[in-house]
Amino acid sequence: MADETILVVGGAGYIGSHMVLDLLHAGHAVVVLDNLSRGHRDLVPGGTFIQGDLGDAAQLDRVFAQHRIAAVMHFAAFSLVGESVSKPLDYYRNNVANTVVLLDAMARHGVRNFIFSSTAAVYGEPREAQPLHEGDPCVPTNPYGATKLAVERMLADNAAASDFRYVSLRYFNAAGADPSGTIGERHEPETHLIPLILQVATGERATIKIFGTDYPTPDGTCIRDYVHVNDLAQAHLFALRHLMTGGGNAVYNLGNSKGHSVQEVIKLARAVTGHEIPTVPADRRAGDPAMLVADSGKIRKELGWKPRFESLRTIIETAWAWHSKESRRKKTSP
Numbered sequence: 353m354a355d356e357t358i359l360v361v362g363g364a365g366y367i368g369s370h371m372v373l374d375l376l377h378a379g380h381a382v383v384v385l386d387n388l389s390r391g392h393r394d395l396v397p398g399g400t401f402i403q404g405d406l407g408d409a410a411q412l413d414r415v416f417a418q419h420r421i422a423a424v425m426h427f428a429a430f431s432l433v434g435e436s437v438s439k440p441l442d443y444y445r446n447n448v449a450n451t452v453v454l455l456d457a458m459a460r461h462g463v464r465n466f467i468f469s470s471t472a473a474v475y476g477e478p479r480e481a482q483p484l485h486e487g488d489p490c491v492p493t494n495p496y497g498a499t500k501l502a503v504e505r506m507l508a509d510n511a512a513a514s515d516f517r518y519v520s521l522r523y524f525n526a527a528g529a530d531p532s533g534t535i536g537e538r539h540e541p542e543t544h545l546i547p548l549i550l551q552v553a554t555g556e557r558a559t560i561k562i563f564g565t566d567y568p569t570p571d572g573t574c575i576r577d578y579v580h581v582n583d584l585a586q587a588h589l590f591a592l593r594h595l596m597t598g599g600g601n602a603v604y605n606l607g608n609s610k611g612h613s614v615q616e617v618i619k620l621a622r623a624v625t626g627h628e629i630p631t632v633p634a635d636r637r638a639g640d641p642a643m644l645v646a647d648s649g650k651i652r653k654e655l656g657w658k659p660r661f662e663s664l665r666t667i668i669e670t671a672w673a674w675h676s677k678e679s680r681r682k683k684t685s686p
């Protein structure tokens with residue numbers, strides 16, 4: 353199984369590039385398709401790179417005709433919550449309609465196995481007690497979450513009607529970087545908490561805004577479940593083995609099952625970087641739940657997945673190694 357060819361759509365992005373690295377380490381041949389709308393060519397660590405759009409059926413036909421693809425891992429999407437509110441149709445087009453084009457192409461070429469990057473945003477503002485289970489109600493509060501839930505539904509319907517098989521992985525907050533220091537998170541604009549905090553430590557930002565200090569949490573700031581990007585990639589390898597050995601369709605949460613508040617993250621980042629990291633309190637953002645923590649018991653039990661980078665300190669240390677290097681790169685590149 354290790355020498356199968358895997359198509360990684362969106363492999364020039366943050367999580368996709370870590371996936372490519374892990375697939376190569378595991379001995380797979382990798383084909384990356386990415387239009388570089390949000391990704392970076394220099395972050396693709398190897399394999400065959402094709403610059404192309406997910407919505408281009410003719411391009412997909414060429415990819416599937418030229419390579420014997422055993423499974424598709426689908427990371428390509430727009431994923432900025434605020435942007436999804438102001439440009440919902442862009443999100444439905446890229447995240448949903450373009451995924452239809454991909455699934456159609458897979459069907460034309462007899463490729464059955466699919467692993468999808470879903471998100472905790474499908475749960476919306478949870479009313480149930482936390483941690484969240486896969487069976488909890490999914491009521492997304494923004495178009496981004498709605499597009500991901502729409503794809504999950506489409507995968508289930510497609511699997512019911514054909515021999516297509518899939519695993520949907522609902523990531524909580526992806527964070528950290530590969531310990532090699534060669535790849536990491538380079539979102540432009542950056543909206544994720546840990547990189548924003550670390551950009552204060554590198555001097556790229558003056559302060560970090562804390563959105564909401566009056567939440568019903570122990571220190572008043574939001575609690576999230578941070579999961580290391582390499583642990584996400586590892587989960588895909590487990591999901592791939594599951595599908596390739598005849599396992600059934602499944603939806604899994606992926607988090608550390610432990611929450612950390614914004615204040616806790618800042619405190620640890622201060623300890624890791626030795627920087628003061630000044631903060632500015634700000635109003636709550638609409639649709640930001642007080643707490644989002646995964647119960648990842650299902651994937652642990654069914655696939656044997658277990659995070660290797662559980663400690664938030666390690667997550668921040670690996671991210672810091674990357675961001676301090678990125679900051680030097682930005683200063684020297686024109």
Ligand SMILES: NC(=O)c1ccc[n+]([C@@H]2O[C@H](COP(=O)([O-])OP(=O)(O)OC[C@H]3O[C@@H](n4cnc5c(N)ncnc54)[C@H](O)[C@@H]3O)[C@@H](O)[C@H]2O)c1
Binds near residue numbers: 364426469525526
């Ligand atoms: N980062 C997180 O914390 C997080 C959490 C939950 C879910 N996710 C999901 O995981 C996936 C990867 O997230 P990420 O943070 O690596 O995002 P990213 O923006 O870094 O990567 C996405 C990649 O997809 C590419 N892409 C987008 N549209 C495309 C298209 N039409 N054709 C070809 N390529 C296209 C982009 O150029 C980019 O390289 C996304 O689907 C996202 O919704 C991410």
